[in-house]
Amino acid sequence: MAEEYDPPALERSWQERWDNDETYYVSADDPRPKSYVLCMYPYPSGSAHQGHVRNYAFGDLNVRYRTMRGHAVLSPFGFDSFGLPAENAAIKTGVHPRLFTEERIAELKASVKRLGTAYDWRREIKSHDPSYIRWTQYLFLKLYEAGLAYQADAPVNWCPGCQTVLANEQVLPDGTCERSGDVVVRRNLRQWFFAITRYANELLDTLDELAWPERVKVMQRNWIGRSEGAEIDFPLADDPTRSITVFTTRPDTIFGVTFLVLAPEHPLVESITPPERRDEVEAFRADVATRSELERQSDVASLDKRGLALGISVRNPITGDEVPVFLADYVLAHYGTGAVMGVPGEDERDFRFATAYGLPVVETVTRPSDHPGGAWSGDGTKINSGPFDGLSVAAAKRAVIEALEQQGAGRSRTVYRLRDWLISRQRYWGCPIPIVHCSACGTVPVPEDQLPVLAPDDVEFLPTGESPLARHAGFVNTTCPQCGGPARRETDTMDTFVDSSWYFLRFCDPFSEDRPFDIAAVEAWMPVDQYIGGIEHAILHLLYARFFTKALSDLGLIPATLREPFRQLFTQGMIRFHGSKMSKSKGNLVTPQQYFDTVGADALRLYHFFVGPPADDVDWTDQTDEIIEGCARYLQRVWRLAERIGVTDTPTSAPVANDLAIAIERLTQRVTDAIERWSYNAAVAALMELANLLGDERLLAQPDLADFGLARLLTMLAPFTPHITAELFERRYGRNVHREPWPTVDHELLASARTTLAVQVNGKLRGTIEVDPSIEESEAIDLARALPSVDAALAGREPERCIVRLPRIVNFVVR
Structure with a gap:
């Protein structure tokens, strides 16, 4: 096998073979x-x-x-x-x-x-x-038939840079578009939605069953945002037949309500605003429309310019007291009911708002003795709450909801932050929505036998904000599948x-x-x-x-x-x-082509496995090329080992059971365990140790064992670096390494090599553990601490130091 290792040529040869391989x-x-x-x-x-x-x-x-x-x-x-x-x-x-x-x-x-x-x-x-x-499109129609796809007028996120509607999830926390970076504005448009909120409970409750990273599950829980509380109806003071409904997670604080706040977009604003206040209200609403949701929910800016008295009052359904109604930018129309009851005694933002507008503060929960003043949102005993005085917060919540339900002024309710999925996009390059609009029949689905509905190629792409499909008469004008009359095709496309x-x-x-x-x-x-x-x-x-x-x-x-x-x-x-972050938009991408053509794909792959835990971020620096070169040198060493070690008749079974054979089995176990727990960097480290072992003169003096070890190395290295291992294994053994079974660890051999670890506390023996001689120090300490006899001897005390002499002794020193 005395020929130079040429990664690019070797890899292209194998890739051509794999194109026709059916493994x-x-x-x-x-x-x-x-x-x-x-x-x-x-x-x-x-x-x-x-x-x-x-x-x-x-x-x-x-x-x-x-x-x-x-x-x-x-x-x-x-x-x-x-x-x-x-x-x-x-x-x-x-x-x-x-x-x-x-x-x-x-x-x-x-x-x-x-x-x-x-x-x-x-x-x-x-x-x-x-x-x-x-x-x-077929699946869209099935969702439409089931009532899970529908069209409605709605305020939407409009990106002026992308000239299209965005889902809430595509708007970054700073109110900008995740793709273009433009500030997103709100518009009212007729849009298509999927009724994802019907599945909100199941989407939330079944997260615990998933073997997913906990941070991902937390992000989904927060986005779905389930809140349990009550809806409460506050009748208008001058027209008790009409009311404003609020949602609150703290119905127990109803005795502390001193004002009500509406989102500027609330549908009742226009009809309940007194004539003399309309101009000021419209100016306020127009100003709020220019702010992102992040700005509106921020606690940084002063609240004294973020609210406006509407000039009307409502009545507290429990106490009968009149409370004034305000508009405020921090209330969002799409959360809850778009109306919030102001309880400055138990909510910090409500407290600041009340302070800014000179509104009273009523405390309804006892404070801790060291409370510095202001709002208190913690637990305590109810006070200033009429018949609910003396109850805990949890008990008062249940009692107040029951009282509201008895008098028809409220009800238990669960709400979600999650909104229905807005799928309409006013763009060309997306899947057309298979719907036509007929003046006689209304909204009509395209029959399944007429699918797919394809966008025409002969369209003009202009930065107008209007979909090219809407300007294409041949696409827009069609016939109704139901009545055969003239109809217009839906020009929105689906969210990708x-x-x-x-x-x-x-x-x-x-x-x-x-x-x-x-x-x-x-x-x-x-x-x-x-x-x-x-x-x-x-x-x-x-x-x-x-x-x-x-x-x-x-x-x-x-x-x-x-x-x-x-x-x-x-x-x-x-x-x-x-x-x-490496991205095309920032112009800082490092393409793999230069590595494919020099050190080869195997070396680049090995770098990504070796550089650190797969879940961790990796910083591409000036030293990265040195590490990749090191991976390439390791593969060259494997190539030279294959040239140096002779082939035997039985490379898949260890011919002897000595310390070198035990070392090979031990490294095999480490590689397997590391792969199973996604510690690919640890697996590569073990494979590098195995290559070092194969270069040991003592092992080279045992040809059968050396060949066995090399076969083991190539087999375990194959998923990491598929090209070089395929070449070397085929040359040596005439077989496809990627069709080989994964090595089975000889546990009996490993067990024969285990040793006794003595565990001491202040030099006194407290127990023994059978361990692998190659055990890591951290693992030995963890095993020793887990012994009940050691736990009893420590009696809750933390060791001042730990003396470790592997693989014989672990001694905990305590006062």
Whole structure:
């Protein structure tokens, strides 16, 4: 094997072979245990960048490792190919979005293949493909038939830069568009929605069942934002037949209400405003409309200019007292009822508002003795609360709600921060909504046999804010499917998150032409066993995909038992360039091409596995190339080991049971354990130790054991660096390493090498533990502390120091 290791040439050779290799082609009737490993399908913005490399390398390791463990692994790839960048490029350059997108798909696909990833390319999908559009529209119609898709007038987030509506989730906390950075404004438009709020409870309650990172589940819980409390009706003082309804999580504080606050957009404002106040009210509302939600909810600015007295009063339904009504910018129309009862004694913002406008403060809960004054939102005993005095806050909540319900002035209520999903986009490059509008029949769905509805190619891309589809007479003008009369086609397209909310189902069966997917194939593969992607999708994509899965399950389109799409989720760390997020918009992308053409894809992959825990962010610095070069030198060393170590007849079974064989088994266990817990950097460290061991002259003097160790190294290294291992294993043994079984650890051999660890407290023996001689110090200390006899001897005291002499003694020293 005395020839130079040439990574680029070797890797291209294997990639060409893998294009025709069916190792990773699977079917629903495969008898092996099934696994579904999926990386979030990408938006095709061009060649791969290091974020792609990291994501797909982690996914590829999962696929190859699970396959070697005997699983049939579904590993598909596709492209989230609709989106604003392609249309914005068309407006700027005149290049049609389809051409722009398909050129970038070709670039990204080529980069992904150069990485040496294992995908079943027969299953490739693109969301802009007519075959995919057809079934996205079909699913829309099914949701429409079930009342889960509807059209309504609503205030929406309008991005002037993108010239389209945004979902709430696409507006950053500072009130700007996540894509363009422009300040988002509010407009009233007729829009299409999905009724995701019908699933709010289930979306929230089933989060605990998911093997997802806790921070992702917390983000979803906060976004859904369930609040339990009461709705209370405050009748107008001068017209008791009309009332303003508020939602509160603290109905027990009703005796402390000294004012009421409405959102400026509240639907009652116009009808209840006295004539003499209308001009001032309209000016205030116009001013508030220019502020982002973040500004409006901020506690930084003074509240004395953020409210306006409306000039009317309402009556407290419990006390009968009159309280004034204000408008305030910090109240939002889409949360609760858009009206808030002001309780300055128990709410800090209400206290500041009351102070700014000279309103009374009534305390209804006892304060702690050290309370500095102002509002108190904690627990205590009720005071100044009439018949509820002396009750705890929790008991008073229940009692007040019961009293309100008895007199018909209120009711128990649960509300959510989550709003229905606004899917309308006034853009061209998206999936057309399959609806026509007829003056005689109203809103009419396009019949299924007329799908897909495709956007015409001959449109003008102008920065007008109006969809190019709305200016295309040939697209807009159509006939009504019901009456045959003239009708207008819906010109809004769907939010691209609709496409990504079901693509994982289509991957199970992209071959059917008469249905979106075969339900038996979905039942065989779903849910996805391991989903891999960025934390930035923790709310948007993941929440929508969960909604789609639950809705389609209820509609009978997928198995009734399938309620969640992704069993396990892993969110990899972000790649930063000198501390800043690496992104195309910032012009700081580092493409993998230069590494493919020099040190090779295997070395680049190994860097991403080795540089740190997969969940941690990675900073791309001036030292990064040195680390990648180090990974390349390690692979060159593996190549030289393969040249140096001879081939024997039985490389898969250890010929002797000595300390070197035990060391090989111990490292095998470490690699396996590290992969299972996503500690890929620890696995690579163990593989490097194994290479060092194979270079030991004592081991080289035992040819059979050396060959066994090398076979073990190549087999375990294969999921990390697939090209070099495939080449070396085939040359030595004439087999495909990626079809080899994962090594089985000889536990009997390891057990024979265990030693006794003595555990002492102040030098006195308190117990012993059987441990591996290579045990880490931290693990030894943890095991020793866990002994009941040690816990009793410590008696709650923390050791001053710990004397460790591995693998023989751990001694805790206490006073």
